[in-house]
Amino acid sequence: MKYIGLLILLFCAAGMQAASLPVLELLPPDKTRGTAVMQALADRKSTREFAPEKLSLRDLSDLLWAANGVNRPDGKRTAPSALNRQDIEVYAAFEEGVYRYNASAHMLLPVAAQDVRPVKEAPVVLLLVAKEDTAYAPIDAGIVSQNIYLFCAGVGLATVTRGSMDAEALAKALKLGKGQKVILNQPVGYFKNKPADKKPQIPVQEKEENTPSK
Ligand SMILES: Cc1cc2nc3c(=O)[nH]c(=O)nc-3n(C[C@H](O)[C@H](O)[C@H](O)COP(=O)(O)O)c2cc1C
Secondary structure, three states, rough: HHHHHHHHHHHHHHHHHOOOOOOEEEEEOOOOOOOOHHHHHHHOOOOOOOOOOOOOOOHHHHHHHHHHOOOOOOOOEEEEHHHHHOOOOEEOOOOOOOOEOOOOEEEEEEEEEOOOOOOOOOEEEEEEEEEOOOHHHHHHHHHHHHHHHHHHHHHHOOEEEOOOOOOHHHHHOOOOOOEEEEEEEEEEEOOOOOOOOOOOOOOOOOOOOOOOOO
C-alpha cells in the first residue's frame, strides 16, 4: 500500500513537471530565407562554441521545420526516410525543459521540465530519436542531421552533430519506450565568434570544359 502511494506521488510529480511547461506554437516556416544551396554546402561546418543568447522564435521555428518538418500536403517530410517510416522524432532540449516536435501540427509539446542538454553552452540541443531500433534508423537520423547543418549554414547559425552523450539517461528523461533511442544530439546557437564575412572562394570556371570549340 505504501509503495502504491509512493508510485502515485511519483506519477503526479512527473505529470506536473511536463504540465509546468507551456506548449510552444511555432511560426510557419519562412521558405524564402537563407543562402542558395551551393553556398550552404560551401559554408557547412561543425562549430563547438556558442553565444549564450536564446534562439529567436523565427530561427527555432524554421530550424525544426528544416530538420524534419512536413513539406507536402501528403504529410511527407523535409528529410527522406526508409519506406517513409518517418522514424526520427526531433526533441528540443532547452534550459527550461525538453519538448517533442510535433511535425504535423508544427509545434513543440512539453515532455519534462528538466535541463537535459548534453551541451549546456548551447541554447537548444536537438535530440534525434529513433522510434524503432532498426538498421535504417541511424541512416535516417544522419539525414535529419544534415538538414540541420544545411539550414544552419544557410542562415548563419552554429551547430555540430554529436554521438557523445549519456543515451540511457536521456532515454529515461525523455520517457522513451522500448526500442526507442537517442541516436544523435545536435546543439544549435548563434556563433560565439561571428564568422568572417568573407565567403569561401569557389573557383569560377571561365570556360565550359565540355563546350565544343568552333
Ligand atoms: C555520426 C557522427 C558523430 C559525431 N560525433 C561527434 C561528437 O560526439 N562530438 C563532436 O564534437 N563532434 C562529433 N561529430 C562531428 C565530427 O567531428 C565532424 O563532422 C568532423 O570533425 C568534420 O568536421 P566538419 O563537420 O566541420 O566538416 C560527429 C559527426 C558524425 C557524422
